[in-house]
Amino acid sequence: MFKKVLIANRGEIAIRIIRACRELGIATVAVYSQADSQSLHVSLADEAYCIGPAQSSKSYLSIPALISVALTSGADAIHPGYGFLSERADFVSICEEHHIKFIGPSADAMLKMGDKANARATMEASGVPITPGLGIVNDTATIRKFVEKVGYPIIIKATAGGGGKGMRIVRKDDELDDAFNLCRNEAQNAFANPEVYVEKFIENPRHIEVQILADSYGNVIHLGERDCSIQRRNQKLLEEAPSVAITEDIRKQMGEAAINAAKSINYEGTGTIEFLLDESDKKNKKFYFMEMNTRVQVEHCVTEMISNVDIVKEQIRVAQGEKLSYKQEDVKLFGHAIECRINAEDYEKCFMPCPGMIEGYIAPGGFGTRVDSHAYTGYSIPPYYDSLVGKVICWGRDRDEARRRMLRALDDYVITGIKTTIGFHKKILNNYNFISGDFNTSFIEKNYPEVLSKK
Helix, strand or coil: CCCEEEECCCHHHHHHHHHHHHHCCCEEEEEEEHHHCCCHHHHHCCEEEEEECCCHHHCCCCHHHHHHHHHHHCCCEEECCCCCCCCCHHHHHHHHHCCCEECCCCHHHHHHHHCHHHHHHHHHHCCCCECCEEEEECCHHHHHHHHHHHCCCEEEEEEEEECCEEEEEECCHHHHHHHHHHHHHHHHHHHCCCCEEEEECCCCCEEEEEEEEECCCCCEEEEEEEEEEEEECCEEEEEEECCCCCCHHHHHHHHHHHHHHHHHCCCCEEEEEEEEEECCCCCCCEEEEEEEECCCCCCHHHHHHHHCCCHHHHHHHHHCCCCCCCCHHHCCCCCEEEEEEEECEEHHHCCEECCEECCEEECCCCCCEEEEECCCCCCEECCCCCCEEEEEEEEECCHHHHHHHHHHHHHHCEEECCCCCHHHHHHHHHCHHHHHCCCCCCHHHHHCHHHHCCC
């Protein structure tokens, strides 16, 4: 059993991990930057240490600072949350060198999935469906030969990419050279790695992901799928589980593919296999592997609500060397859940970040309503990190009940002093195409093009 866990993160995910540890009887250590000294996770943990100035590179991304605090505080494990160092294989190795357990997969598994081109090759070898594509490419001549076979459009992606960065869609030949160079430059600037790969671009797919849990004894289960198709520039805004686009047959196929993917790399912990669902042929829908996230995700909450499985606690138990608490036949999904990410942004001005002090804060409640947040009255949202204020998750016996409950919860959610995306989420939930389930990743572009361009 772990005696003390250091949480190498901030905000709502740090609080989520602190609460899970407390229920397991594990002491917690928070870390914070100077800009986060008043963040709620600092006061909720058993111990808290400042690890540097506001810049992430000098605080939350500072491996020496984190290891120093872990050793000083006597922490025997580190939970990375999501973002920051959560998918850094070198951090995993350094933790191991200092005899600190990293709550997540091995460095080897992370490397296999962290490089997107390598992940494609690994999945293809495991029999998981992938889109037609090329591995790492260094020139456009190779891409043009590929296009002769599959045609445009294609998408160029950074092998070390994430968060929608280092991606370019190419629809015609005279766009290729500029897109290739721009993608490589952006990849170098964002990830210090200019390598890119190419895939056939699937027009207007659904973005579906499958939650998996795996232990060190070879046991792997899945907890069904989430639909994450409501996005703005590849950034998720709203997620729901299960997906209205998935039949039982496709759900079974996706679940099996996700389990095979995890087993093929001896995966341990919680992770997500992301797929693109091609609905161009409504009778014969096809799905393709997109990537694997080797960490807990922001939207894990909707899966928890319909599966009644505490994903974070299970992740910690597995890291302690325990077997999974569940077998696949134990997993029973019930009802429907929707999550809205509430950000400190002005959606009427192209989602411009709006950091600042929260003058008034009242979180919604009631049956089937959950709020994960680090915000409170008097708290200042710093300008240095992502703009997430909190997540509202609502469960219902069916999708419509979950949708109506979310609308009620958003009406109850009071945040004053800053701009938020609450109003935009209400628009989505009242949109006919969303209500009918007729949407894909182009939903925002088609229904609200005005929010994608600055006025």
